[in-house]
Amino acid sequence: xxxIHFVDAAGTDENFFPAENCNQVAVxxxxxxxxxxxxxxxxLDHLVTLTTTAxxxxxxxxxxxxxxxxxxIQYGGVLKVIAATAxxxxxxxxxxxxxx
Numbered sequence: 286x287x288x289i290h291f292v293d294a295a296g297t298d299e300n301f302f303p304a305e306n307c308n309q310v311a312v313x314x315x316x317x318x319x320x321x322x323x324x325x326x327x328x329l330d331h332l333v334t335l336t337t338t339a340x341x342x343x344x345x346x347x348x349x350x351x352x353x354x355x356x357x358i359q360y361g362g363v364l365k366v367i368a369a370t371a372x373x374x375x376x377x378x379x380x381x382x383x384x385x
Contacts (some may be wrong), residue, residue, distance in 0.1 A: 293379035
């Protein structure tokens with residue numbers, strides 16, 4: 286199973302999602318990317334909101350979409366999206382919202 290690991294602050298704010306549950310990656314502003322995840326048992330999608338450097342939201346969204354859609358997730362089956370860390374250095378914050 287391929288996973289996406291979102292980290293805002295290591296050890297205190299981390300979430301893992303099955304990549305196959307990612308049903309949309311949306312750029313909602315030039316500094317905001319929202320990843321929607323369908324989760325069993327919940328009526329609404331779970332959201333991971335990424336805050337990015339100005340004018341980098343489209344690049345971040347594209348990278349995530351390419352990794353998820355083409356099955357290119359590396360690093361032992363886990364795509365790590367860690368705030369302020371390569372290859373997602375343009376992400377400054379990661380926020381998780383349950384069932385929005």
